[in-house]
Amino acid sequence: MTMNNANLSIEQIDALQEIVNIAMGQAGDSLARVLDSFVRLSVPRIRLINAPQISQYIAEIVGDAEQITAMRQSFYNNFCGEALTLFSSEGCRDLAPLMGYQQPLDAETEKELLFDISNILVGACLNGIAEQLGADLNFSAPSIMAANVASSQLFSPDTLPWAYALQVEVNFSLEDHKFKSHLIIMLAEDAIIALGDSLNSFIEAI
Amino acid sequence: MATPILVVDDSGMSRKLVIKSLPVNWDVEIHQACNGQEALALYREGKAHIIFLDLTMPIMDGFEVLEAIKREGLNAFVIVISADVQPKAQERVKELGAIAFLKKPIKAEEVLHVLKEHGLL
Numbered sequence: 001m002t003m004n005n006a007n008l009s010i011e012q013i014d015a016l017q018e019i020v021n022i023a024m025g026q027a028g029d030s031l032a033r034v035l036d037s038f039v040r041l042s043v044p045r046i047r048l049i050n051a052p053q054i055s056q057y058i059a060e061i062v063g064d065a066e067q068i069t070a071m072r073q074s075f076y077n078n079f080c081g082e083a084l085t086l087f088s089s090e091g092c093r094d095l096a097p098l099m100g101y102q103q104p105l106d107a108e109t110e111k112e113l114l115f116d117i118s119n120i121l122v123g124a125c126l127n128g129i130a131e132q133l134g135a136d137l138n139f140s141a142p143s144i145m146a147a148n149v150a151s152s153q154l155f156s157p158d159t160l161p162w163a164y165a166l167q168v169e170v171n172f173s174l175e176d177h178k179f180k181s182h183l184i185i186m187l188a189e190d191a192i193i194a195l196g197d198s199l200n201s202f203i204e205a206i
Numbered sequence: 207m208a209t210p211i212l213v214v215d216d217s218g219m220s221r222k223l224v225i226k227s228l229p230v231n232w233d234v235e236i237h238q239a240c241n242g243q244e245a246l247a248l249y250r251e252g253k254a255h256i257i258f259l260d261l262t263m264p265i266m267d268g269f270e271v272l273e274a275i276k277r278e279g280l281n282a283f284v285i286v287i288s289a290d291v292q293p294k295a296q297e298r299v300k301e302l303g304a305i306a307f308l309k310k311p312i313k314a315e316e317v318l319h320v321l322k323e324h325g326l327l
Contacts, residue, residue, distance in 0.1 A: 014217060014218055014219050015219050017217055017219075018217045018219045018220045018223075018310075021217065021220075021262065021289045021310070022289040022310045022311060023289075024289070025262075025288065025289030025290045025291050025310065026289075026291065028290060028292060029290075029291045029292050032292045032293075032294065038292060038294045038295075039292060041262050041289075041290050042262070043216060043262050043263060043264050132311070203219075206219070206222065206223065206226070
């Protein structure tokens with residue numbers, strides 16, 4: 001598969017990186033307020049990849065051996081796509097007391113906790129991006145994509161509805177806790193093109 | 207003599223935005239670094255009377271730069287410019303000797319205010 005139709009230049013990626021950096025700072029701040037804890041932010045890494053390669057990249061980020069739980073949340077309006085939030089299963093359980101939940105967690109409560117965290121991260125991150133680009137986004141409710149699976153089992157490449165994954169690798173971790181999460185934004189081809197146009201306007205305005 | 211200032215950020219675009227936000231006609235000699243390690247090297251060469259410092263960077267982050275500068279006698283005015291806006295991040299950098307914490311995206315009037323407040327203009 002080639003990427004002739006949708007591509008981002010180095011300059012566009014650099015602009016997007018800084019936009020994401022600001023957005024994830026806001027997401028981290030929201031999370032820190034909810035958890036009353038200091039959130040460590042990594043340098044966001046941005047890569048545009050072909051969607052079928054995504055399993056391989058996810059394995060790279062989270063490690064093959066790790067059991068993960070994934071939430072998906074779609075967004076639409078100026079850009080259409082889907083945001084995936086990946087959590088290590090162990091880290092989720094670690095988060096429960098900080099969110100005020102009693103241990104051990106039953107499946108229903110764990111789900112509720114993941115919805116909350118996913119909403120915070122996806123909402124703050126994507127709204128932050130949209131705001132800086134002067135775009136509007138709406139969100140559907142999050143749903144569980146997979147619970148406690150190996151990273152390699154998360155996707156079957158044939159069933160992905162998106163041609164491209166804008167791999168926005170945003171890592172949030174908590175000091176003294178095992179919680180870690182990764183955010184990945186999946187975009188359709190025309191959304192990448194629309195994003196490129198918005199980035200050009202942003203760059204020109206600097 | 208022009209004041210040596212150092213702009214530290216891993217993003218080229220972000221450095222550009224910081225430089226654009228500096229007061230016009232300010233007599234400065236601008237140096238740039240894209241991680242903490244480069245920043246410290248320039249600081250030790252005396253090329254950083256005022257430092258505009260990002261926090262989230264590869265190799266060596268802004269917190270580590272502040273720690274090193276503090277250890278070495280804090281011979282610079284450090285203004286942190288960060289996307290990490292958590293109150294705890296702000297507290298930490300102040301404890302480490304930064305004179306101000308500005309949120310990204312940076313605004314020229316905020317830079318001007320901090321520089322005036324500390325008599326750096």
